[in-house]
Amino acid sequence: MRIVLLALRRLAASLPTLLVLLVGLFVLLQFAPGDTVDALMAQMGGGDPAAADELRRFYGLDLSVPVRLGHYLWRLVQLDLGYSAIYGKPVAEVIVERLPPTLLLMGASLAFAFAGGLVLGVFAARKVGRWPDTVLSTLGLIFYATPSFWFGLMGIVLFAVDLGWVPAGGYEEIAGGKTGLARVLDVAWHLALPTLTLALIFLATYLRIMRASMLEVMTLDFVRTARAKGLSGMAVLTRHVLRNALLPMVTLIGLQAGTMLGGSVVVESVFALPGLGRLAYESVVQRDLNTLLGIVFVSALLVIVVNFLVDLLYARLDPRIVS
Amino acid sequence: MTPPLLSIGDLTVALPRGADRPFALERVALDLVPGEIHCVVGESGSGKSMTAMAVMGLLAEGVEATEGRIDFRGCDLLRLDEAEMRKVRGREIGMIFQEPMTALNPLRTIGDQIGEMFRAHTDLSGPEIAKRVPALLADVHIPDPAAAARAYPHELSGGQRQRAMIAMALALEPAILIADEPTTALDVTTQAQILALIRELQERRGTAVLFITHDFGVVAEIATRVTVMQNGRVVEQGAADDVLDRPQHPYTKALIAAVPSLEPPPRPRLAASHEAALTIDHVSKTYGRRGLFGASKRVVHAVRDVSLSLPRGATLGIVGESGSGKSTLARLIVRLLDPDRGAIRLGDVDIAALSRRALRAQTRHIQMVFQDPHASLNPRHKAGELVAQGLIVHGTPRKAALARAAELFALVGLDPAGVDRYPHEFSGGQRQRIGLARALAVGPEVLIADEPVSALDVSVQAQVLDLLVRLKTELGLSMVFITHDLRVAAQICDRIAVMRNGEVVEIADTVDLFAAPRHPYTRALLAAVPGRHWIPPVPERRIVGA
Numbered sequence: 001m002r003i004v005l006l007a008l009r010r011l012a013a014s015l016p017t018l019l020v021l022l023v024g025l026f027v028l029l030q031f032a033p034g035d036t037v038d039a040l041m042a043q044m045g046g047g048d049p050a051a052a053d054e055l056r057r058f059y060g061l062d063l064s065v066p067v068r069l070g071h072y073l074w075r076l077v078q079l080d081l082g083y084s085a086i087y088g089k090p091v092a093e094v095i096v097e098r099l100p101p102t103l104l105l106m107g108a109s110l111a112f113a114f115a116g117g118l119v120l121g122v123f124a125a126r127k128v129g130r131w132p133d134t135v136l137s138t139l140g141l142i143f144y145a146t147p148s149f150w151f152g153l154m155g156i157v158l159f160a161v162d163l164g165w166v167p168a169g170g171y172e173e174i175a176g177g178k179t180g181l182a183r184v185l186d187v188a189w190h191l192a193l194p195t196l197t198l199a200l201i202f203l204a205t206y207l208r209i210m211r212a213s214m215l216e217v218m219t220l221d222f223v224r225t226a227r228a229k230g231l232s233g234m235a236v237l238t239r240h241v242l243r244n245a246l247l248p249m250v251t252l253i254g255l256q257a258g259t260m261l262g263g264s265v266v267v268e269s270v271f272a273l274p275g276l277g278r279l280a281y282e283s284v285v286q287r288d289l290n291t292l293l294g295i296v297f298v299s300a301l302l303v304i305v306v307n308f309l310v311d312l313l314y315a316r317l318d319p320r321i322v323s
Numbered sequence: 324m325t326p327p328l329l330s331i332g333d334l335t336v337a338l339p340r341g342a343d344r345p346f347a348l349e350r351v352a353l354d355l356v357p358g359e360i361h362c363v364v365g366e367s368g369s370g371k372s373m374t375a376m377a378v379m380g381l382l383a384e385g386v387e388a389t390e391g392r393i394d395f396r397g398c399d400l401l402r403l404d405e406a407e408m409r410k411v412r413g414r415e416i417g418m419i420f421q422e423p424m425t426a427l428n429p430l431r432t433i434g435d436q437i438g439e440m441f442r443a444h445t446d447l448s449g450p451e452i453a454k455r456v457p458a459l460l461a462d463v464h465i466p467d468p469a470a471a472a473r474a475y476p477h478e479l480s481g482g483q484r485q486r487a488m489i490a491m492a493l494a495l496e497p498a499i500l501i502a503d504e505p506t507t508a509l510d511v512t513t514q515a516q517i518l519a520l521i522r523e524l525q526e527r528r529g530t531a532v533l534f535i536t537h538d539f540g541v542v543a544e545i546a547t548r549v550t551v552m553q554n555g556r557v558v559e560q561g562a563a564d565d566v567l568d569r570p571q572h573p574y575t576k577a578l579i580a581a582v583p584s585l586e587p588p589p590r591p592r593l594a595a596s597h598e599a600a601l602t603i604d605h606v607s608k609t610y611g612r613r614g615l616f617g618a619s620k621r622v623v624h625a626v627r628d629v630s631l632s633l634p635r636g637a638t639l640g641i642v643g644e645s646g647s648g649k650s651t652l653a654r655l656i657v658r659l660l661d662p663d664r665g666a667i668r669l670g671d672v673d674i675a676a677l678s679r680r681a682l683r684a685q686t687r688h689i690q691m692v693f694q695d696p697h698a699s700l701n702p703r704h705k706a707g708e709l710v711a712q713g714l715i716v717h718g719t720p721r722k723a724a725l726a727r728a729a730e731l732f733a734l735v736g737l738d739p740a741g742v743d744r745y746p747h748e749f750s751g752g753q754r755q756r757i758g759l760a761r762a763l764a765v766g767p768e769v770l771i772a773d774e775p776v777s778a779l780d781v782s783v784q785a786q787v788l789d790l791l792v793r794l795k796t797e798l799g800l801s802m803v804f805i806t807h808d809l810r811v812a813a814q815i816c817d818r819i820a821v822m823r824n825g826e827v828v829e830i831a832d833t834v835d836l837f838a839a840p841r842h843p844y845t846r847a848l849l850a851a852v853p854g855r856h857w858i859p860p861v862p863e864r865r866i867v868g869a
Contacts, residue, residue: 221425227381229491230413231443239439243430319475320429 002322003315007308014304018297022076025296026069029289035061036085039286059085072293081297082290086283091294095276099298101171102275104191105267106260109198110253116199117206118249122242124207125214136207144204148263152197152270159193166193169272194271198263202256209252213245220244247318254310258303327354327394328531329378329499334391336370336377336555347373347386348555355499360525360532362542362563365552366578366780367751371535374552375501377401378533379418380408395499414444417492421504423484427476433460433487434472440494459490463520481645482513486520493524500525501533506541506853510644511807515851518545537781539582540810543567543854551575568860581785582859583810585852587833593817597634599668600801601656601689601769605630606665606675608651625651627825628665633769638795638802640816640833642809642848648825649805653773656803657691658682669769687717690762694774696754700746706757707732707742713765724764731760736790752783756790763794770795770802776811788815809852813837821845 037055041047056062060071075082081091124136143151160168172178172186217223218241226240265277272278276295283292315321336348348370355361363371376382378393380400393400400411412418420426428436437459438452447455460468463486476484485505492500502521506514522545525532536542542549546563551572559572570576608626626648633639643649654660656667658674667674669688677685690713693699700709710731711724719727729739735756746754755775762770772791776784792815795802806812812819813833820830821844829842840846849855 221420221422222428224381225418225420225426225488226428226439228379228412228418229440229443230409230411231439232409235443239431240428244428318430320477 003312006315006322007311010311011304011308014307018300018304019073021296021300022073022293023069025293026072026289027065029287029292030065032287034287036287036289037061039288040085072290076297081294084288084291086286086288086291091290094279094291095294095298098274098276098279101191101273102261102264102268102277104187105194105198105264105273105275106257108191108195109202109264110256110260112195112199113202113206114249114253116203117210118246120203121207121210122214122237122245124211125218126237128211128215133211137211140204140207143200146201148197148201149266149270151200152194152267155193155197156270166190169270171273171275191273194267194273197270198260198267201263202260205256206249206252209248210245213248214241217241217245243317247314250310250314250317254307257306258299261299261302325356325358328357328396329355329533330392330394331374331378332392332394334374334377334393335389336373336382337387337389339385344555346555348377350391351552351555351557353550353557353560355531355533356548357498357531358525358529359547360522360534360545361548361550362534362536362546363550363552364536364539364542364578366537366782368554369552370555371537371552372503373555375418375503375533375535378501379412379416380405381412410444413440413492413497414495415497416499416501417495417497418501418503419485419488419492419505422508423481423488424476424508426488427484429476431475432472433474433476433479437472437487437491437494440491444495455494459494460487462493463487463490463524465490480513481509482516485509485513485517489517489520489524493528493530496528497530499531499533501535503535504537505534507536507538511809511853512644512847512851514541514853518853521545538853539567539579539781539859540852540854540857543857545853551578567857570860578781579859581782583785583788583808583814584859585810585813585837585855586858587813587837590817590834592832592834593634593637597637599632600635600637600670601633601803602666602668603629603631603652603656604666604668606652606655606662606667608648608655608660608662624825626655626662629822629825629827630665631820631827631830633801633803634817635801636799637817638804638815640812640819641803641805641822642807642812642819643822644807644848646824647822649807649822650773651825652822653691653771653803653805656771657686657689659691683716687713687765688767689769689771690765690767691771691773692755692758692762692775695778696751696758697746697778699758700754700761702746704745705742706744706746706749709746710742710757710760710764713761717765727764728760731764732757734763734794735760750783751779752787755779755787759787759790759794763798768799768801770800771805772802773805774807775804777806777808784811791815809848821848 036059037052040055041052060068072082081095084091084094087094120136124133127133156168159165167190170190172183172190178186223236223240226236231239261277264275265281268275268277269281276299280292280295283295331351331353334348334351335346338345338347351370351374353374363374365371377388378400380403382388388401391401395411395415400408403411427433434456437456441447441452441455456472457468460471465471465483465486471479471483471487479487505521506517509517518541521532524530534545542563549561549563549566550557551559551566551574553574559566559570559575566575567579570579606626606629610623610625629652631639641649641652651660655662662675665675669685672685674682674685707725707728710728714724714727715721725742729742732739732741737753737756737760741749746757749757775791776787779787788811794800804812804816816833818830818832819836820827821842822828823844829836829840829845836845837849840849
């Protein structure tokens with residue numbers, strides 16, 4: 001129970017962060033030239049100033065900044081994210097439509113990066129200083145240093161265009177009418193390359209952390225104790241080293257949840273995925289303040305939830321946290 | 324004589340190329356007889372732990388036994404392969420280590436870790452193991468064994484953790500127990516209990532114990548036979564009484580001579596009306612406050628209403644076990660921590676009431692020497708700069724300060740040319756001298772020494788103590804000397820305050836405190852000093868060349 005209490009306290013402490021974030025972004029966007037109505041008029045191919053004023057009054061854009069901020073926050077407390085002028089529907093609806101691809105991409109990449117980094121990190125640590133370790137470390141550095149968009153583009157050129165193994169972009173076959181398992185497979189097939197692109201960069205970080213963490217734990221006294229007990233090398237590794245070495249990895253998940261959302265903007269753009277990242281980009285271009293704030297709100301919630309789960313997991317793994 | 328259970332002969336262990344010496348061990352020979360407690364004693368780098376690890380077949384990578392044999396039950400352990408050696412470890416030879424906190428896996432329960440012994444070496448069923456574990460814990464006198472089995476290492480005290488380690492090492496009733504400095508990290512009263520436990524179990528089960536230590540007091544307390552090692556070689560071996568009271572080899576003689584006697588040397592009594600250099604008046608400090616969201620954290624009274632006075636030119640010892648508040652008190656005196664209540668008067672100035680700015684001017688009158696000579700010097704600054712820093716802060720031009728640093732190096736017995744070297748290029752004893760030079764640079768009247776020799780080997784410890792005493796007299800310093808070691812306190816302090824749980828329980832002149840301790844806790848502390856009945860044979864102290 002104390003674990004939950006601890007995590008809840010952390011959760012409560014993150015609420016002010018959320019508020020600062022939203023207010024900051026709201027104010028920041030006031031400095032950007034043009035507003036939603038300008039973007040709307042541009043889409044319509046122009047119009048007379050009277051109509052623009054009328055639209056501004058309709059969307060409440062003629063009010064002063066503090067009043068609009070106050071209105072926004074008041075609605076937010078009632079869990080109302082507002083209305084998107086550009087998409088012509090409530091922001092919540094827009095976001096819910098775009099959430100699944102991003103969540104899938106993030107979750108799959110994270111899982112892949114974590115699992116891959118874990119396995120390769122353990123392997124590299126066991127072969128430390130020998131050639132498999134050197135090769136893995138070098139490869140890791142290359143993946144880490146390469147920009148993700150380039151990776152994505154090269155992946156498309158090689159696997160989609162030249163080899164034709166996977167589609168070049170999109171979330172699923174448009175109007176394919178697939179349902180059930182067929183649809184799941186279709187989506188997985190479409191997401192394979194983007195997931196790999198996003199995961200490779202993070203995999204390098206996990207690999208390095210896991211390797212360093214393994215090497216550190218292997219020098220600790222209790223590992224010597226375990227060997228002195230007459231355990232086999234494998235038993236020492238799985239029962240004593242691994243769980244201790246995992247702790248920094250778990251911390252990293254929480255830290256990277258935010259970075260991963262940022263990375264998905266690039267990857268979603270490269271692979272034309274209708275996700276949250278791309279929605280954010282489009283909202284900025286179209287000065288769709290409500291949608292943008294909504295995305296920031298949802299992303300922040302996502303990061304907070306991930307960190308909440310990480311806290312719980314960490315406390316589960318390390319009994320010292322609770323006391 | 325009984326045939327040896329374990330016989331090490333001509334054991335030579337080579338270090339990897341590039342190490343500071345080619346061999347960690349050279350032609351080491353040692354016999355362990357059933358039923359004996361055989362102490363291997365030596366200073367750091369003597370190869371005593373390496374010998375133990377060679378027996379366990381757990382030498383570090385690159386370190387190899389090149390010659391010799393380790394005979395045990397008719398086979399040479401050096402010739403066994405990894406799988407055969409695994410059957411010896413834990414089952415035939417158990418081992419316990421210095422630091423029971425780090426030697427246990429922090430993420431698994433005590434019971435789980437002890438049970439692992441059975442799972443690794445026997446076919447016992449889960450319920451059978453679950454029954455055996457509390458029995459083992461009860462055997463090492465842990466209160467509430469069932470709860471201890473469910474506990475994680477951090478939930479037990481240091482002494483209980485070491486008891487659990489012993490229970491684990493003895494789970495399969497091995498013929499040999501190797502104990503590598505098992506009480507070094509423990510408080511003196513806990514140490515006494517653990518030593519008693521090891522002896523009790525050894526007598527009851529007839530286990531042969533190979534006991535590695537640097538502490539001659541512990542040797543005197545527990546050993547039946549002794550092997551003295553220096554630089555990877557055995558220099559002396561024999562029955563405990565012979566080695567302790569009639570040492571033959573010059574190195575053994577020097578080591579024993581460096582052990583401070585528990586008998587305080589005669590010294591002039593401090594007059595009651597002696598002027599005080601430093602007065603501590605009803606000082607208190609608590610740690611832990613209410614958290615942000617009203618979660619009340621545990622409040623620890625680190626220092627509780629302590630009043631002490633340091634007579635000018637004298638040494639006031641503060642003695643206590645870990646958690647007694649002695650280090651907190653030291654930090655309060657130099658205002659590294661701010662006291663909650665009370666006054667700390669240096670002459671007429673109340674340090675506790677000064678602002679940060681005014682305090683900086685006062686710091687030149689009161690300086691501190693820290694315990695760990697490795698951690699307390701910034702590794703990225705040259706030694707000379709570290710010493711000169713205080714002077715520069717107080718307005719001395721850089722050049723003059725650096726020149727003064729070289730003089731101070733000479734004063735503390737270091738080569739003045741060493742000012743251009745970095746801390747890691749010095750040995751532990753030399754580093755502690757640098758720490759002392761740093762403290763003396765600004766010309767303090769009062770020196771606060773927080774366990775200044777606890778991290779040092781006994782021969783180096785004797786040198787640093789001699790230096791401290793000499794400089795104190797030469798420079799007319801007053802000193803607060805914090806230590807857990809009653810032997811050191813007996814030799815160096817004029818007056819001693821005994822602390823427990825943040826309170827001073829007894830304060831008396833050193834001679835009186837040792838001759839007639841009044842408080843029960845002081846008596847318990849004195850009774851727990853290992854080897855208290857043994858009086859080192861050489862009456863006058865001779866300094867060993869390090």
